[in-house]
Amino acid sequence: xxxxxxxxxxxxxxxxxxxxxxxxxxxxxxxxxxxxxxxxxxxxxxxxxxxxxxxxxxxxxxxxxxxxxxxxxxxxxxxxxxxxxxxxxxxxxxxxxxxxxxxxxxxxxxxxxxx
Amino acid sequence: xxxxxxxxxxxxxxxxxxxxxxxxxxxxxxxxxxxxxxxxxxxxxxxxxxxxxxxxxxxxxxxxxxxxxxxxxxxxxxxxxxxxxxxxxxxxxxxxxxxxxxxxxxxxxxxx
Numbered sequence: 001x002x003x004x005x006x007x008x009x010x011x012x013x014x015x016x017x018x019x020x021x022x023x024x025x026x027x028x029x030x031x032x033x034x035x036x037x038x039x040x041x042x043x044x045x046x047x048x049x050x051x052x053x054x055x056x057x058x059x060x061x062x063x064x065x066x067x068x069x070x071x072x073x074x075x076x077x078x079x080x081x082x083x084x085x086x087x088x089x090x091x092x093x094x095x096x097x098x099x100x101x102x103x104x105x106x107x108x109x110x111x112x113x114x115x
Numbered sequence: 116x117x118x119x120x121x122x123x124x125x126x127x128x129x130x131x132x133x134x135x136x137x138x139x140x141x142x143x144x145x146x147x148x149x150x151x152x153x154x155x156x157x158x159x160x161x162x163x164x165x166x167x168x169x170x171x172x173x174x175x176x177x178x179x180x181x182x183x184x185x186x187x188x189x190x191x192x193x194x195x196x197x198x199x200x201x202x203x204x205x206x207x208x209x210x211x212x213x214x215x216x217x218x219x220x221x222x223x224x225x226x227x
Contacts, residue, residue, distance in 0.1 A: 035216075037164075044205075044207065044218060044219075044220055044221045045156075045158075045164065045207055045209075045218045045221075046218070047215055047216035047217065047218065050214070050216070059214045059215070060215075061215045062215070095163055095164070100152075100211045100216065101152070101154055101166065101169050101211055102154070102156070102164070102166055102209070103166050103169075103175065104166070105163040105164055105165065105166075106163065107163055108163055
């Protein structure tokens with residue numbers, strides 16, 4: 001059974017940093033692109049970033065480029081999102097998903113940016 | 116960026132009746148590899164999204180056959196043949212033909 005479990009969310013002040021993790025199981029992690037998607041409270045879905053199987057290709061939405069870094073550790077079956085210079089508008093539930101097509105999703109982790 | 120526009124934004128439906136959601140993209144979603152990366156996702160209340168349909172019309176694993184997708188180029192449709200109570204939620208179309216991946220605004224399906 002495919003499982004994706006996000007962690008690392010919490011309350012952070014504007015300008016602060018946070019690192020999200022996603023633990024994957026039930027499939028060969030190193031064979032898949034991985035994705036981060038976020039959803040602000042009461043809003044729709046926004047794609048954040050993708051990373052290729054070997055980490056050689058990374059793509060970001062304009063609003064986070066230069067502030068967020070996606071990475072992965074295939075030995076640990078884990079996906080990460082390092083977030084810095086956080087803004088109030090980054091407040092959202094952050095989901096990790098398998099593949100560019102977002103075939104499977106985790107339950108999400110809430111990031112709240114507030115003073 | 117490719118803009119995805121869904122209609123309607125809200126759809127009250129009677130149980131057992133069909134429902135249809137449209138999605139239009141601001142440019143063709145045909146990829147250079149010949150595939151069209153248009154997907155439909157369902158988000159039930161309080162749940163993460165779930166992939167229903169990929170590449171226009173392919174049902175993902177475990178998705179009931181009352182869900183079907185169609186379309187081409189820039190115009191796509193999700194059909195539910197007979198709405199059940201568990202279908203309540205928000206439906207999103209998503210394009211992955213070109214980065215950035217983009218989603219429609221979502222269509223809320225509710226029971227009359």
